[in-house]
Amino acid sequence: MEELDRRQFLRRAGGAALAASLAPTGFELVRASNASKRSDPRLRALARELRGPVYAPGSRGYERTHRIVNLRYAGVDPLGVAQPETVADVKACVRWGHRYGVRLVPRSGGHSYAGYSTGRGALQVDMRRMAAVRLDGASGTAAVGPGAQLMKVYLDLAAHGVTIPAGSCPTVGIGGLALGGGYGLASRRFGLTTDNVRRVGIVLADGRHVTASRGKHPDLFWACRGGGGGNFGIVTGFRFRVHSVHDATRFSISWPWDEAEAVVHAWQKWAPHAPDELDSILNLHTDTGSPHVHCVGQYFGSTRRLQSLLHPVTRVGTPSVSMRTQPYGDVQKWLAGCSGETPSQCLAYSPERFAAKSHYFRRPLSSSGRTAIVHAISRAQDLHRSGAVILDAYGGAINRVHPHDTAFVHRKELFSAQLYVSWGSHHAEHSTLKWLRDLHARLAPHASGFAYQNYIDPELASWQHAYYGSNWTRLVDVKRRYDPDDFFHFRQSIPPG
Numbered sequence: 001m002e003e004l005d006r007r008q009f010l011r012r013a014g015g016a017a018l019a020a021s022l023a024p025t026g027f028e029l030v031r032a033s034n035a036s037k038r039s040d041p042r043l044r045a046l047a048r049e050l051r052g053p054v055y056a057p058g059s060r061g062y063e064r065t066h067r068i069v070n071l072r073y074a075g076v077d078p079l080g081v082a083q084p085e086t087v088a089d090v091k092a093c094v095r096w097g098h099r100y101g102v103r104l105v106p107r108s109g110g111h112s113y114a115g116y117s118t119g120r121g122a123l124q125v126d127m128r129r130m131a132a133v134r135l136d137g138a139s140g141t142a143a144v145g146p147g148a149q150l151m152k153v154y155l156d157l158a159a160h161g162v163t164i165p166a167g168s169c170p171t172v173g174i175g176g177l178a179l180g181g182g183y184g185l186a187s188r189r190f191g192l193t194t195d196n197v198r199r200v201g202i203v204l205a206d207g208r209h210v211t212a213s214r215g216k217h218p219d220l221f222w223a224c225r226g227g228g229g230g231n232f233g234i235v236t237g238f239r240f241r242v243h244s245v246h247d248a249t250r251f252s253i254s255w256p257w258d259e260a261e262a263v264v265h266a267w268q269k270w271a272p273h274a275p276d277e278l279d280s281i282l283n284l285h286t287d288t289g290s291p292h293v294h295c296v297g298q299y300f301g302s303t304r305r306l307q308s309l310l311h312p313v314t315r316v317g318t319p320s321v322s323m324r325t326q327p328y329g330d331v332q333k334w335l336a337g338c339s340g341e342t343p344s345q346c347l348a349y350s351p352e353r354f355a356a357k358s359h360y361f362r363r364p365l366s367s368s369g370r371t372a373i374v375h376a377i378s379r380a381q382d383l384h385r386s387g388a389v390i391l392d393a394y395g396g397a398i399n400r401v402h403p404h405d406t407a408f409v410h411r412k413e414l415f416s417a418q419l420y421v422s423w424g425s426h427h428a429e430h431s432t433l434k435w436l437r438d439l440h441a442r443l444a445p446h447a448s449g450f451a452y453q454n455y456i457d458p459e460l461a462s463w464q465h466a467y468y469g470s471n472w473t474r475l476v477d478v479k480r481r482y483d484p485d486d487f488f489h490f491r492q493s494i495p496p497g
């Protein structure tokens, strides 16, 4: 049976060859204090103030660090890259930005779809050296640095028998993920990543470092849970509530392509209403071969019980089903497509050129909506593109939070659909984006009008409503209070008024 998860899908789409250019930072990096005397004097001034390194264009460190995952933005060259190691370093970056009038762009995992963690002429504040994961068993919480990649978080916590809900891509940074929501295969049980944040340490536009929680700076705390990265300051650390977990059952179901429409029909009626312990993603995609439809998920329970819970979808067509109960860390590696790999192999980036859009759905897709998806994937195959429609089940703990309790407003949705496409050469861009836009437009009449802010889409017209809905006005108020001069800004950032 073909089991193709998203990471394998991305890897096969051609990014692996470039992974080396985004290798995690390490001993090969040049310390900023030793940087070339010919580099920008502003960067040399910054380097003198930081404990962590600063990289100027032309240095080896710059070449190894400044690119982000989406290769569409590979040609965007920041003025320099700073890698803070302490809160004091981050504060120094903000002071420096004001002194020289340079925009700062925070970067954690570098997975921003729209390239918002880099910027021409900006200082990229790369948080990957602030990536420690420390469990405090007594309080049932963990302190996590924003630069930690998800697989590191999973494995470090699983070693202590605990977890937080997060996404399935191993290399995504907890920084961007948690600030914009954070959906994963434990979310129907434990909520979104952001729902588990208890405190946020953040350096504000005025250079102060504050801790936001329910009791301190409650509006800022609210905004940092779903308002999206890059808007209110640079997060220097999270404290998360953790959940006990020892093992889980992971599963995969695949069907022949001609059963795809019937599978979507059954999945959408079942997945959002399954018990909280059961979470699943339905993936329709095409790569180099014929299109596939498969469902992956995890269940906090036995294989025996899972078999009967899966019946509403396994009774459709002629599925191939596999399932296995494993230690939690192993399940996360399997879901990430890196079973059998070392942690450092699993944490190697897979850059590629891609674009994505999303919709949320409050009603099951009608036959015309389902057919639109199936036809689009078949069409992508005809065009020789790697295209996918990935449906994430909501409901459960996600939807028990009131839409106004956090800045993440999407609490009434049955599922989201991510429309994702990647391509190799610039020549293919025009026809590939047309495929994506057409599919997005075809599904719009079936959707709720909202979209997921972590799948940030630079083309989305009414993004203010789509990402934030009735939370928009309060987000603008918080921005005005904490960053009245719009020091932290990008094309789709929340304005101060």
Ligand SMILES: Cc1cc2nc3c(=O)[nH]c(=O)nc-3n(C[C@H](O)[C@H](O)[C@H](O)COP(=O)(O)OP(=O)(O)OC[C@H]3O[C@@H](n4cnc5c(N)ncnc54)[C@H](O)[C@@H]3O)c2cc1C
Pocket: 010, 068, 069, 105, 106, 107, 108, 109, 110, 111, 112, 113, 116, 117, 127, 146, 166, 167, 168, 169, 171, 172, 173, 174, 175, 176, 177, 179, 180, 181, 182, 183, 184, 228, 229, 230, 231, 233, 234, 235, 236, 454, 455
């Ligand atoms: C391959 C892939 C798989 C994905 N899988 C999932 C998934 O399973 N579930 C899910 O919910 N999402 C998923 N996403 C979407 C992901 O949540 C977003 O792209 C998220 O913003 C990535 O965070 P990052 O730290 O890696 O990205 P970055 O590009 O570093 O940051 C994203 C945004 O946050 C800002 N930011 C980063 N760090 C900080 C900080 N410390 N303080 C303030 N602002 C900051 C950046 O400036 C940027 O605007 C996936 C994305 C990709 C590319």
